[in-house]
Amino acid sequence: MSKESINKNFKYIRLSYTLRENSLVHIGLNPLKIRPINRISQGDNYNTSLITAENHCGTHIDAPAHFILGGRFISDYSPEELSFTHPMVLDCPKKPGELVDVEDVSKIRDDKLDCLLLCTGFHQYHDTDPKLYLEQNPGISPGAVYYLRDKFPKLRCVGIDSVSMSRYGHAEESVEVHQAAFRENEDFGKPLLFVEDLDLSDIDKNTQIQEVIVVPWQVGDLDGAPCTVLAKIGLR
Numbered sequence: 001m002s003k004e005s006i007n008k009n010f011k012y013i014r015l016s017y018t019l020r021e022n023s024l025v026h027i028g029l030n031p032l033k034i035r036p037i038n039r040i041s042q043g044d045n046y047n048t049s050l051i052t053a054e055n056h057c058g059t060h061i062d063a064p065a066h067f068i069l070g071g072r073f074i075s076d077y078s079p080e081e082l083s084f085t086h087p088m089v090l091d092c093p094k095k096p097g098e099l100v101d102v103e104d105v106s107k108i109r110d111d112k113l114d115c116l117l118l119c120t121g122f123h124q125y126h127d128t129d130p131k132l133y134l135e136q137n138p139g140i141s142p143g144a145v146y147y148l149r150d151k152f153p154k155l156r157c158v159g160i161d162s163v164s165m166s167r168y169g170h171a172e173e174s175v176e177v178h179q180a181a182f183r184e185n186e187d188f189g190k191p192l193l194f195v196e197d198l199d200l201s202d203i204d205k206n207t208q209i210q211e212v213i214v215v216p217w218q219v220g221d222l223d224g225a226p227c228t229v230l231a232k233i234g235l236r
């Protein structure tokens with residue numbers, strides 16, 4: 001396809017990191033390993049590799065089964081459920097270990113909102129200060145999750161540019177945050193999905209984000225999976 005035929009009104013960018021052997025992973029998870037099995041350079045006819053990865057490594061999506069017995073697996077979700085046409089990036093700068101709280105999310109006015117990406121600014125430490133990135137990540141408060149589910153019934157996905165939606169070292173809060181999102185609740189819409197470890201470095205205040213598409217590894221019966229996140233960005 002010639003360059004001229006590429007649409008000039010929008011482009012797609014990635015909001016996910018490339019998985020590599022040295023990719024940052026949440027503390028306590030096994031690092032990703034890539035082991036060469038066949039190598040042309042060693043006389044084999046082709047190249048192949050064995051990848052060993054925990055399902056929450058790198059940019060990844062959490063499905064309800066991550067914290068809820070009987071909750072949906074990520075492989076249960078259709079492509080329609082993983083694409084979002086009313087996304088928004090919420091600029092909510094956070095210091096290490098701070099929470100995105102009700103006060104931050106109460107600024108949102110879009111009642112069609114289906115995907116909320118929290119830009120805490122913490123993505124700036126992903127490459128420059130891995131220790132800070134992993135040990136003092138900002139998260140979201142359980143109260144903010146309940147607020148979002150209550151006010152935005154069409155909301156289906158919340159993502160964050162830090163290693164987790166919950167702060168490292170706050171085990172109880174972590175369970176509460178995830179259960180607040182993933183539990184079936186008659187008063188709210190469907191349970192949410194969480195996307196963690198987003199790369200929002202290409203997003204700024206002027207970015208017109210028109211669509212978000214999450215493409216997880218399609219592995220059956222997993223509570224979450226590494227994913228590619230695509231954003232359609234308006235150019236006018």
Ligand SMILES: [Zn+2]
Nearest residue numbers: 056062196224
């Ligand atoms: Zn996860």
